[in-house]
Amino acid sequence: MEPIEKLNAHLADALNLMRAAAVLGWDQQTYMPPGGADARAEQLATLSKLAHEHFVSDETGRLLEDAERAVDGTSPDSFEAALVRVVRHDYDLETKLPTALVEAIARETTRAHGVWVKAREQNDYAAFAPTLERIFDLMRQKAEALGYEDRIYDALLDQFEPGMKTAQVAEVFDGLRSELVPFVQQVFARLDAVDHAMLHLPYDVSKQAAFGLEVVKQLGYDFSRGRQDIAVHPFTTNFSINDVRITTRYLPNFLPSALFSSVHEAGHALYEQGGDQSLENTMLAGGVSLGVHESQSRLWENIVGRSKPFWQHFYPLLQKTFPEQLGNVSLDAFYRAINFVSRSLIRVEADEVTYNLHIMLRFEMENDLLEGKLSFKDAPDAWNSKMEQYLGITPPTDREGILQDVHWSSGLIGYFPTYALGTLLSVQYWDKALADVPSIPDDIAQGNFATLLEWLRANIHQHGRKYWPDELTRRVTGEPLQYRSFMRYLRSKYGEIYEL
16 A cells, blocks of 8 residues: 555654664663763764654654555554554654653663663662652653553553553552462472572683573574673663564573573564564564563563473583583472572562562552652662562662662663563463463473474564554453463462472
8 A cells, every 4th residue: 555655664764763772772781881871862862852753743644644544444454454553553642742851851861871870880879869850750741741541650551561551550460469479478488498509609601601692592583683792781672673682691600690581581582583574664563562572581581491391401501511510410400499489689580489579569669659659768768668578578788679670760660560461471372372282392392492482473473563462462362461370370380399
């Protein structure tokens, strides 16, 4: 359709500007010297302003109306209808945002990253607090501009999980908490049942890197369309279906950190690399939501990466790589060790059982800070209090507490719930994959990850943003997001490991 072609051609400039900004953002977190922060802030502010102005222009509105008339009466499942639907959604939201606000957010969050990194290194929350307060103020302005009916958080949450409301998240979390907390206490009473000391021995970083690269390559991550680098906080970014990059970080005395970070980020990357090539350079390319995105990373990291079939395949190579540390450790002992449960201070190192409690804490903190129920001065104490309440542990420093995550410095307020939503979805999608292809666990044990990847690509990856998150989940699993499957998975797996 000519109107669709014209709309895509026009929007390509905005997409390319946003991707150029993403390249600079990737460089900022991987290779940029600290002294470049102020200049980078101005560069990203300019690119964000230009992309926003182009996207919300009158020309976009005119071309979008022409495209809407062209697809009227066509199947809603068609590429054209889906594209118009997504562009209209994004256009209606973006036109509500003043260009000056978009520019200000880009500038402030770019500068904030360096402030956060330094504050985290020096355990100096007071140095970061003024910046954090300015970011939350900008996010309030953004939420007010976008509009909301109930909670201010709704407007920000919708940026990451379209259609989801704060009340829905709270309802899911309340139901999950009612079953999860008692189960956590059962496991906590048996923590001495699993020995994980072998994971905390010295592990040569260069050997960790080589093993991790081999793992993600075998999973299906295409290094001809990607690369892995080091970052303070692991992340995935993409500038195209054919340029998707991951990062990790290495701890010389804790083997799982870099390995599972790499597998986690590879899960995100497989989703982006799996988009149908026909979506390239259109608004339909990319993941439909951060919750669905997180389902892919959590599925590969935990359900696959911490499974016994996975290690039936990879453990001989790991033992060969680290014979002194693991040569006399059995597969069963190693499997139990990498699934050990603890009162972890750090979210990204948290186990499957306690992980969602970390997310609930952040969800509550973000709402309280946005609504003015909690002051930024009192935020570290509130954080520590919630950690004690949920996990029975108090961070000894703010570096291990409120300063541990990069997200707030990036302005990603409303993002954290998607980690838990994705964790729940990962089990729902996995269960459906097994129902459709029962051989998947046996294939994994043989080192064949293509069976699972092909199912994910056929059912989730190839569609990009074609379906809204809830619609996609219902199409794939036949039901909406729910926590029951996740709790069954936890009880089965960890009931066996901890002999409950």
